[in-house]
Amino acid sequence: MELTITTYGSYLHVKDGCFEVKVDETKAQFSVKKISSIHIATKASLSTDAIKLALDNNIDIVFLDDYKGAYARVWFPKIGSTVKIRRRQLEISDKKEGFDLSKEWMLIKIDNQVSFLRELGYKRPAKELYFKDSIAYILELRKSIDLLIFDENIIPSIMGYEGNISKKYFEVLSMIMPKGFEFNGRSRQPALDKFNCMLNYSYSVIYSMVEKACIIAGLDPYIGFVHADNYNKKSLVFDIIELFRVYADIPVTHLCTCKRMNVDCFEQLDGGGVILNKQGKKELLVQFYNHLDEKIRHRNRQVSRKTAIQLECHHVAQTILNG
């Protein structure tokens, strides 16, 4: 179970070997056996005992804010596995093996997007032609990525194709949005519309999950293959999250199209932009976590989407290690 604290002034501490969250006079206790991670999405306080108990039980504490998503996390001051994986990661980052991995990830991402669009199109027979055309356009670009052959300056072309595909993908999603949820392209920090605001929030949760999975698998989050290096940029997390973005796209799109989110869930910012308020976060996260917990088929195994993220990171680490 994911514990998310969204009430202002909550206090997380340890009582009788369990986590206890105190909000004014009400208290709720949780056994360490039941919690997989703690997300703190408001101004709250916590005791060092709680941090120790969390880390002793492999529970990560993530701090989220309204704009940027996860801004800090409490995790072990050590790496999750052998440093050999990191060494190999550096070795292959600008070689063909690295390119092959990044190409594979991009193709999987596009396949995920296409199958989601197909599913949406299936339910909307009136717009069949539009969906068909968009999917054909995306598949055409996918073919171009598939045909790319490794050379040293190839990465920008992958990114270029990927950018065009994403643009088309979000164009289609925008078209099916009901009134009040339309959007024009992606926007971040702050999101300019409700859809982007929900998407950014869910991406930031997946982002922190992928980062945790990378560290556990022994991968260095900073050494990526597709995304460029930058100061303190966790390029590998950005690379791997591409595989799982669709896990956020699906519940967010459904919440919007089913009109489950109402005006009370959002707050308009003075300088333009939208953020989720407490109720909005609750609506979104409940749906989102339920979606993450659904069982899917992943590399011939029946696992929840959340477990799939961890398994995929282990798989990447193994691939890198064995060459």
Next chain:
Amino acid sequence: MLTWFIYDVTSNKVRNKIIKDAKGYGFYRVQKSVFLGEADKSDVDALKEYCSEIIDHSTDSVYVFPVCEECFSKARFVGQAFNKELVCDELKSFII
């Protein structure tokens, strides 16, 4: 395995120890002396052994009832019911 854990213990000190242990294993307190929770068989056994060591066998009693999902779905509750989803581990996110 969903398990009922029920006790009748005279000594306050022993009772508090048992309560603390049961909570730690992931049981939820559904009544004053009744716990219910989804727990591993090994955890249930460990709890039972611990109780067996510390309770006064001449006055106290501890019952552990595992219950299958089908049987639990037939159970009926009246009055102040507990959060069934939370206790059965069906709740994937708890938002405070």
